[in-house]
Amino acid sequence: MTTPWSVRSITRALLPVLLVLTALELLSGLTLESFEATLLRYPSLLVLAPAVIGTAGNLGSILSARLATAFHLGLLSFDPSDERLGGNAVATVLLAVTVFPLVGAGAWLVVRLTGQVQLAPWTVVAVAVTSGVVLAVLAVVVTFVAAYGAYRLELDPDDVVIPTVTNVCDVLGVVVLLIVSQLVV
Amino acid sequence: MSVRSVLGDTYRGALPTLLVSAVGGLLAGTVLSSMEADLAAVDGLLVLVPAFLAIRGSVYGSLGSRLSSALHQGLVDPVFEPDRRVGVAALAALLNGVCATLFASVLVVVVLPALGRPVAGLDTLVVIALLGGVLSGVALIAVVVTVVFVGFRRGMNPDDLVGPTVTTAGDVFGMLALLAATRVALAVT
Numbered sequence: 001m002t003t004p005w006s007v008r009s010i011t012r013a014l015l016p017v018l019l020v021l022t023a024l025e026l027l028s029g030l031t032l033e034s035f036e037a038t039l040l041r042y043p044s045l046l047v048l049a050p051a052v053i054g055t056a057g058n059l060g061s062i063l064s065a066r067l068a069t070a071f072h073l074g075l076l077s078f079d080p081s082d083e084r085l086g087g088n089a090v091a092t093v094l095l096a097v098t099v100f101p102l103v104g105a106g107a108w109l110v111v112r113l114t115g116q117v118q119l120a121p122w123t124v125v126a127v128a129v130t131s132g133v134v135l136a137v138l139a140v141v142v143t144f145v146a147a148y149g150a151y152r153l154e155l156d157p158d159d160v161v162i163p164t165v166t167n168v169c170d171v172l173g174v175v176v177l178l179i180v181s182q183l184v185v
Numbered sequence: 186m187s188v189r190s191v192l193g194d195t196y197r198g199a200l201p202t203l204l205v206s207a208v209g210g211l212l213a214g215t216v217l218s219s220m221e222a223d224l225a226a227v228d229g230l231l232v233l234v235p236a237f238l239a240i241r242g243s244v245y246g247s248l249g250s251r252l253s254s255a256l257h258q259g260l261v262d263p264v265f266e267p268d269r270r271v272g273v274a275a276l277a278a279l280l281n282g283v284c285a286t287l288f289a290s291v292l293v294v295v296v297l298p299a300l301g302r303p304v305a306g307l308d309t310l311v312v313i314a315l316l317g318g319v320l321s322g323v324a325l326i327a328v329v330v331t332v333v334f335v336g337f338r339r340g341m342n343p344d345d346l347v348g349p350t351v352t353t354a355g356d357v358f359g360m361l362a363l364l365a366a367t368r369v370a371l372a373v374t
Binding site: 036123 | 231260282356
């Protein structure tokens with residue numbers, strides 16, 4: 001069933017979910033603001049924040065889109081030995097291991113080019129990689145729980161799982177970045 | 186399918202998208218780090234940032250996938266001429282985006298004092314939400330329509346283009362619009 005092309009019907013389909021997700025994203029914002037002082041003292045972390053949050057959300061949304069498609073095609077079983085679950089879970093962690101060092105190095109370089117650098121490059125990379133790997137594992141857990149929940153409740157995973165996982169990963173992205181920054185910096 | 190082939194397939198398929206949107210995220214972070222003075226001047230602005238960026242992603246991602254499905258179904262032609270369907274979809278995206286952003290700014294004004302934290306005036310945050318929502322919306326409608334139409338004409342599947350385009354352009358234009366809107370709001374309120 002596709003939504004008819006009118007402003008009213010598009011709004012009716014989109015706005016309720018959008019407002020719920022907006023309220024959820026404020027949790028991410030409140031966490032971010034609670035370490036505003038640290039972020040302003042170390043601009044590298046401020047540059048890092050949107051990229052870490054965005055990449056965590058993307059990892060979750062890619063994984064959930066893949067599982068949703070496999071599920072629709074009848075190719076997925078919720079069994080620990082399922083190849084698709086295992087292969088996609090390992091791929092998510094490997095993607096994080098590939099992308100986050102580059103994100104960390106990029107954030108350090110941006111601050112180096114635009115102003116003064118207070119943090120050593122390895123510190124920024126360590127924050128990015130540690131946050132990234134923790135987030136990848138959390139993204140896998142959150143996606144599997146959400147996908148299994150949708151399956152048990154007989155909901156369409158495309159409608160429910162992708163927005164839920166993306167937003168939960170956004171919130172977790174800030175929380176993990178906050179904790180890792182305080183441990184490493 | 187073995188674990189190894191699933192792994193390789195997912196890894197190769199997702200890596201370019203992730204890298205492109207990571208660059209977008211770093212550019213957004215660069216803009217954010219140039220806003221130190223604005224963040225200090227407008228209490229609650231940083232609380233708004235993740236919601237502001239996520240709204241861009243949801244609303245204009247939905248516009249992109251709607252246009253892309255319509256191209257596949259032949260409901261819309263990939264030509265840059267006034268079209269009722271494209272106009273309706275773009276207007277709906279803009280209105281929903283602005284509406285959700287206003288909702289976020291009102292929530293910030295209500296929630297922060299309840300948590301005992303300082304917050305800027307409602308007028309400042311509403312100007313930021315309205316102006317930031319409209320500026321980023323106009324830019325993103327142009328980007329999404331262009332990428333989806335041009336991609337489709339070149340024989341690419343617009344579904345594959347929507348995700349990376351919206352996350353990257355959404356982060357960059359979202360932050361730039363937020364910066365411009367904050368400067369205007371600080372000047373007029």
